[in-house]
Amino acid sequence: MTLRVYNSLTKKKEEFVPVEPGKVKMYVCGVTPYNHPHIGNARPFVTWDVIRRYLEHKDYAVRHIQNFTDVDDKIINAANAEGVTWDIIADRYIKAYFEVMDKLNIRRAHLYPTVSGHMAEIIAMIEKLIADGYAYVVDGDVYYSVEKFADYGKLSGRSLDDMKAGARVDVDERKSHPMDFALWKSAKPGEPSWESPWGPGRPGWHIECSAMSAKYLGHGFDFHGGGSDLVFPHHENEIAQSEAFAGGGPFVRYWLHNGFITVNEEKMSKSLGNFFLVKDILAHYPPEVLRFFILSTHYRSPLNFSDEQLAEAGRGLDRLRAAVDNMKYLAGTTVARGGSDASQALLAAAARARADFDAAMDDDFNTALAISVLHGLAKEINIYYSAVMAGKVPVAGEAIASVQAAYYELADILGLLVAERMGGSPDVVGAAPVQDTTAPALLDLIVEIRQEARAKKDWATADRIRDRLGELGYVIEDSPQGARWKKREV
RNA sequence: GGCGGCAUAGCCAAGUGGUAAGGCAGAGGUCUGCAAAACCUCUAUUCCCCAGUUCGAGUCUGGGUGCCGCCUCCA
Known part of the structure; x- marks a missing residue:
């Protein structure tokens, strides 16, 4: 079976063909650590965690890089507000990030590069862009000249003329085109800064991802993703930088963007103030419920958050858990043993579930459909369970073990039912088992x-x-x- | 104003042109000492509206209406 993914660049579902057979290189835009993550932040990371798990399930060797934007206005502002240095803020919220994402059973990326740790690479990239005529220096600032890049706008589907007409911000007169964006910003008094050929300053927002993805994944890697609000300008600018730098494209083969989490149908964001912190949600719901809730909708669709929806997700997840309980009970029970037609039917259902699950995930990671496959298998398990408990059929131990393995394997691709499998506490997905005999x-x-x-x-x-x-x-x-x-x- | 997306039952939600998955909630039934759990049955003659293409459209085309997002930091 072949994996098909929706590519934001072409706006079509395309067959996935890796650059190198058997390997997948993916770069996911991470967070700017200036506050605790809200659940809108959690969605892309749950999504990409499942994407990675599925790719590994398909036997790809995945290289997963995710950055932290640790040099940024918002961090500097937060630091000034508290009277501490920027790195105190960044470190604190990077820790906060890992704390909640670990609870959500999001596997760690292979590397989490930071802006502050890659100044040399960033400066080198800017120097080449200037040398090649794609960027210019003004008073210690460096700007990227969008008019020099013929394909500018290809990801977000807009033209420079459109943007010029629709510009809503005051244009900096020093820029040669209103859409030119900063590669390097000269330091203002009191700001953290790094030395550069253009004087002390710090990188613009977009250059880090170009520089760090190039360093760790090379040019033309497989997947690049993040929230759909990053399409413009962030990812558009990354393309401009990276393809100009490399002298051609594609910078990235498949662009994947997740939809937003909304509250009352409005985008949840820190600037709107309508956000829920993950840590606060986890004070009331097990992390697995939030994870299940996120995966119950296709990653590109909007997902409306409410207490009621989360509770409903919890009840749906309970059904999956109940089937596990029933299997475990059968496995440990002392009722008569032996094969039966019912156990054959159960094995067939498990095989079918594996195939259906893969088909769902092959279709642009359709987790909502994949979950329904799991529900279908849960139902088959329960039918068998009922028959056994009613004394109608004996327990077939091998069939149960086999179906249990299938069920766990599929659930694990979604990162669910880990506590059930490991015997751990549901409060921390994947936690060590509590041994109370x-x-x-x-x-x-x-x-x-x-x-x-x-x-x-x-x-x-x-x-x-x-x-x-x-x-x-x-x-x-x-x-x-x-x-x-x-x-x-x- | 420019660009893009979405509209499927009470709620959430999937859906490759071929006759509407799944979950939650609700109703009835089986089982049970009563329960619980589980199972069975029922709950969208119809997919925002109007045209069109087609033997056939939730799925394609055009036009409406409504909602959302991006264009400014944002996952």
């Missing part, structure tokens, strides 16, 4: 006693035990095969 033993004992009460038709005692355990967060389920307890889902 006493509580299960006690619960087994209590359930056993309750079964004796039930055998004597002492319903009052049986119900009291069930009610009291319910208050403690444990659910009792009776069946012809006996009673089982489980911890109530969050």
Whole structure:
């Protein structure tokens, strides 16, 4: 099966062909660390984490680079407001970034290059752009001359004339074209600065990604992504810089952009002030619920956030988790063993789910459809579970193990159900298992006693035990095969 | 003003021109001592509206309407 991806540059779905067979090089625009990440920030990283997981599932060796823009006005402003240096702010929020993204089970990129760590590369790139006539120096600032780059506007689909006409900002008279953008900004008093051939200053916003992607991935790498608000001007400018620098294109083969998270149908952003911090959401919901919520919509579509939607996502995720519980229970149960037509049907369902899942993901990473495949398999598992619990079919241990493996494997591509597989806590996806052997033993004992009460038709005692355990967060389920307890889902 | 995107049930949401996935919520049923869980059935004669192309359109074309985004920092 071939992977097809929607390329923002061509505005079409295209078959994915890597530059080098078997390898994928991807660069994802990271955050400017000046505040705690909000959930709008979380979407691209969950999305790219799944993209990477799926590519690795397809046996590609993935090289994943994601930057931190640690030299920036917003950081400088935050630092001045607090009376600390810029690096204190950047370090603090880089830590904050990792703290929540780790909880969301986002695998770390192979490298997180920073602007401050790549001044030499950035300056060298600017020097060449000047030497080649694509940039000019004015009073210690360096600007990129958009008119020198014939393809300017090809990503965002706009022409220089359109932009000149629609310019809403006061034009700096020193620029030769209103859309020319800064490659290097001369230092103003009190700002952090670095030495350069044009005097002390700091890089413009866009040049870092051109310089760092070139260093770590080379020219013409496979995937470049980020939020769709980065299409213009950020990515447009990156193309202009990198293709001018390299003397040709393409800078990037496939551009992928995720849609926004909205609140009341409006874009969630720090500047609008309508954002929810990830850490605050995680105080009320398990991280996996947020992750599931994000993946329940195709990455290019807008995703409206609300408490109700998140709760609904949680209930949908519970269904997937319940199927895991049922499989685990069957695997550990003592009911009669042996194969059956039902177990054959279950194995067939698992094989079908694998194929359907891949087909969904091959179609531009359709996670919403992939989740529905998982729901379909969950249903098959539950049908089998019901049949076993009703005493209609024996348990086929090998079938269960095989289906469980398939289920976990698919869930893992989405980065879900990690706690179920690892036996960890749902509070931190992927956390170390909590080994508490006493509580299960006690619960087994209590359930056993309750079964004796039930055998004597002492319903009052049986119900009291069930009610009291319910208050403690444990659910009792009776069946012809006996009673089982489980911890109530969050 | 320029450029782009989206409109599918009560809610979320997928959908390759061939007769509307999945989830949540809701109703009924099976099972159960009662529950719970699970399962079964039902819940869009129809995909914003109007034309057109086609044997056939949620899917293509044109025109409306509404919403959103980018054009300024933004994932």
